[in-house]
Amino acid sequence: MKITMNGRILEVQTGQTLLQAARQHGIHIPTLCYHAHTGPAGKCRLCLVEVEGMRGLQTSCTVEVKDGLVVKTDSDAIRSARRLVVDLLLASGRHDCLACEKNSDCELQNAAYELGIERPSFTVEPAVDIDDSAEFVTRDNAKCIKCGRCIAGCTQVVCNEVLDFGFRGHDTKVICDDDLPMGKSSCVQCGECVQLCPTGALVDKKTVGKGRSWQLDKVNTTCPYCGVGCQITLHVDRASNRVVRVTGRDIAPNNGMLCVKGRYGFEFHASPKRLTHPLVRKDGKLVPVSWDEALDYTAGRIKAIVDKHGPDVFSALGSGRITNENNYAVAKFTRAVIKTNNVDHCARTCHAPTVAGLAAAFGSGAATNSIADILEADVLFVIGSNMTEAHPVVSYYVKRAAKNGATLIVVDPRKIDLVRWASLYAQQRVGTDVVFLNGIINEIFKNGWQNEAFMRANTENPDDIREWVKPYPVEKASEICGVPVDTMKTIARILGTAKNVNIIYCLGITEHTCGTDNVKTIANLQMVLGHLGKRGGGVNPLRGQNNVQGACDMGALPNVYHTYQPVEDPKVAAKMAQCWGVSGLPIKPGYKIPTMMHKATTGETKILFCVGDNTVQTEPDMNKTIKEIKALEFFVVVDIFPNLTTEMADVVLPDVCFNEDDGCYSNMERRVQRLRKAVNPPGQAKPTWWIMQELGKRMGVDLRFTSAEATWEDMRRTATSMAGITYERIEELGLQWPCPTTDHPGTPILHLHGKFTRGKGLFCRTDNRPPAEVPDAEYPFMLSTGRRLWHYHTGTQTRNSVGLETIFPEELLEISPVDAARMGIKTHDVVKATSRRGTITLKAWVTDRSPEGVCWCAFHFHEAHANVLTNSAYDNVTETPEYKACAIKVEKVSDGVPFIQTVQRQARP
């Protein structure tokens, strides 16, 4: 359809607003309250235009185009109306630009400039009202123009629902909760409001005074935290070699949104604690040496030991934290130089059951759909994922979908924050997922809700599953899993009768001795429902680390090369040998982490080459891990910070961090995204690919790693499903594998139309298997572990960034109000938690997140570390440890500082 705007005839689309049409055709209309993310509000009255046949001036942000409309976007009347608006706004507060952080980046300032308003013609309000209480966001109400973008962002975009308007008329102001200071409110400091604010009313506190917008270099890159892979822009002060601000980019997967860590946890790169020089242990002490000395020494030791004992005494750890290139470098070094497949990484501790379980069922072990698909589901089934803390940006999509009418079902042993947005919540007992899910599948069959057509057409054994779930009628399942029969029936009905179900899960499913079975049961459920291979459906595990998907993709696994080419396939080995120019590549799969660690104590593992893996803190049963590491003959650690693991190393090599080199990460939706160098690394820190190249050289193999991109290109030459992804193609937006050729558009949805990667889907039999350790009289509590919003993994990044530790300074043991009352424990009392493996002392947090009999803590703080307590029992398929269940006892040590809870906040007491 066509409209006429300022005499020009424009081709426009149905549903567009006049403003959108104007912007599409390069016609400028000033706005303040409109933002593409928050939509039209019609509040600021700046975008007024004249529309023939409509009375008075119209807000172009709200009027939809109609064929034949005649519109004027500029006239005396329009200009005078706009002038009034800006004039009134300038008088409404303290809009003094001189020292304002938003100077040059302020939309009100731009509007005043455009309209030629030098100073307001009315008396200016004298208000001063600054809220400085929050850690990262400063609110200056005197600069607030009440456009409501922050509120729309908070309530409709990230759905944290903290901000709203309070009071009325001229007294209207943006408030947090019931007008609490932001720092005392339930705000989680995601900073979406700051990013949306058109003026200086909301600013990033830590950026203030660090440079004008035009003085800072903007570098686009990928967030170094969880597996969502948010696209960010680093605002870099070249002079100080520092990042001073982070903003979200308006593209997939995050569309501008970030979480507190991604937006505010960036200073670690410039921390004085960084490792800056190679260290070699001499006389029991780690001392700085030159790179040559360190590399010569390392290569020499490795060569000597491997020559003597054979290649399998060497084990290497890649990492979900380092780039694809660096993982590939570690894996290639291990295979091509050492000639062993003993390479693994921390996916072992998290999503290995996903890779194994989904590969068994579907033929591919990755998430089937894109993150944005969440908004297209009509039912979201979330199990074992505390996403508001561990994957906040995914939770924004889920909450938004729920608010827009999707039915959200949350299944979790803990009453996590997401439950607030759920239509239905089922609290299963820890470790009873198979029983719960089989009960649901049983009920679906009982009522004929299964997608028979899908099962017949697309799965191998549709009749088996019906039989296998027969022993799990909901009545019986309910007794074991603790979810009421009615709730189970309702969930089965909702799932069974939905148009589109998206199943999302996380480590609550995988970190069990039955982790692979859990994943397989989820796959079974979705194949029964048939919402696979289409938009809005799928089975979508949330990958935990920034590049844990990529570390798998790059073959930092004992059984596959990059892009999942099996090591046992001689054809694959031959191809690699030919392309790499080496011979004798190992055919036998290597050790998984628990095995390689265990074999240290038997002398079968003598060298551990560990890159970006704080092994001491991340493996279960810390005392056992320490014992194993001590038994090694040679222990090399490549990392960016000193930590408990580097302390035990023979050689420590300083690595670069996420913004000090080029590269790419693969996010949880299989999207390969660029990392870019923004600052120079500290001291002599070097990228891992360079280290591997140098070691290879010293051991007689040229690995051809001359740059990050060269490393990537080397990988691509022998890759399958990622062969089509080049740096050039992902310059702006990442590509989702499979992407086998350079003209392939990437694959947002796997198994399209039910055509599974493995051919037909395979139902797998799963049965109830309780956790390896369950509470008893001596250790009466079940301990489950995980991640907190404010911290990441072993804390090397978050604890070295300003502010996160202020918000959440120490680990807390979450305990239910019932148990706490019985034991006389109050929030912030000091308690001792003891398992059969160790004891930690920490403060308590009495919260109804924990059901009776269940405690919870995280593994971020070495001072009180969950992994001192956890059980090293593992899933028999993948050797993934059971972090989610072990038995502990809790004793009160002393009273804490009396504590009054001001708001019902979930992410901290």
Place this chain on the structure above:
Amino acid sequence: MKKTPKVLATAADLDARRACINTETKDKIFMCAGGGCIASGAMAVKTALLAELKKHKLDKTVSIVETGCMGPCSGGPILLMGRDNVYYQHVAVTDAAEIVEKHLLKGEIVERLTWKEGPKQKSVPVQSDIPFFKRQTKIVLRNCGIVDPNSLDDTIGRNGYQALSKMLTSMTPDAVIEEVKKSGLRGRGGAGFPTHIKWAAARQSPGDVKYVLCNADEGDPGAFMDRSVLEGDPHSVIEGMLIGGFAIGSSQGYVYVRAEYPLAVERLQRAIEMAREAGLLGQNILGSGYAFDLEIRKGSGAFVCGEETALMASIEGRRGEPRPRPPFPAQKGLWKKPTVLNNVETFANIPFIILNGGDAFASYGTAKSKGTKVFALAGAVNISGLVEVPVGTPLNDVVFDIAGGIKDGKSFKAAQIGGPSGGCIPAEYLKVPLDYESLNELGAIMGSGGLIVIDEDACMVDVARFFVDFVREESCGKCVPCREGTRRMLEILTRICNGQGEMADLERLSTLGNSIKSTSLCGLGQTAANPVLSTLRHFMDEYKAHILDKKCPAGKCTKLVTYDIDAEACVGCTACARRCPVACIAGVAKGIHVIDQKVCTRCGTCYNVCKFKAVRRNGKTK
């Protein structure tokens, strides 16, 4: 006598029930139980009357009917004797015995309590002879002051629900809309939008779920039309909504009423329950298959919630803020469903239109504005209260013929019509016909029908300031021009009232006012400047006096007024000194009094109480 059907399953049942209702009034005393009369003590009068009736053993034969508002609120408490239509006003508890003994037992009229008319205060005992009533035409208020709002039968006895019955037995939704179109009915909430267009649009909007909303969030200062209708004749509103629901295809209605109207809420709630019990609300109404039900939603005192989109936001439980239109409520209204919203008075007209035909309604009014309009008369008139006149009746007739002219023999200065969104009409336009177009031409609006009469004592700058302060206070704060602009207008007006104004302020006010008008989001902002713009237009002299002469001609603006005592005229009566609230007048009996200007608050009490024209305001005596 036939048995009265309790549940009205068919139209015939309704007829049967009506046939059983005794409409004889001779043994009834109608007592106004409108909000105004209750406030002036009607319920105590009722108790006293009941006691007297009992004493004279009349309690079994004579009943007292509590009705809604009869109109002349300033005369309350009011009684209308059913036997002979004699009208008593200002009835006190102590009058009860006399009324019973004299009027009921002896058949004599209690002259003391009758209506007094004209300068000679001639007694006019019979209601139908009283000019105040005689000159009105009652369609909306046809039952107000006659039926007991708490009695369904009273309403049915006066053809209540007969329009519903007629519609359900003989009309299609399109025919209903056609009839409303023929009537020319325009929305009585203020904007005057043709009702049938709204209804037709909502009818044509696709969707199974549609809503009918009644706006009873009457918020204009001095307006009480809708309250009176809800208090006096709630069933007419229910019936109007039932008809609206049928016309657009809705089965659920909401009445959004202010919580500050507890009596209206109570009576409407009871009426809804009675209608539901009788089967007039709910499923299969009168056997027609039509289903419709009603619920009350109470507002919490935000003026802006009278704006339709803000009202819907409030019903939905959100912050009461308007949103831009389109989409109009007829397309996307309450919970994004097609919705019709009309105000109380509009709905109260509907049964009349359906029962008597659109033409009957259209026979009243002007070429463009049909029917009647209810006005709430307040301010400096002799009779304040509720009146209903054909649209187009001259302002003069309402103020002087019906409301009896200005109090205390003062002169008419202006009529403020249409509440805070309206404007002030000066004396030279007293002949203006009260219809939408004529009022718009003068910079006022018909509005919902608030009519405040202003006499010579009022300062028009102060009046403008009062209304701007009101809209500033009531602005929801969503859009910039209304939120910020009303505050700036108030600042300027305050400055002028304080004698700190400059001539450029007038230009500023007018530019600002016109800009607010053209840029605001909703009706509140778009009309917020009307009181300022209309006073600027009609009372420029007063503004100029404030600015140039630093004088407030009416003596209202305290910063611009001085009082002093003319030594030659003062006789030393001490009246002023005794009444001065701040004791700033010195003087002994028979001595000359002096005002301490430093302490004087310029309240004007001394000026008003001085019988010797000794106290001067701005140098002038009374």
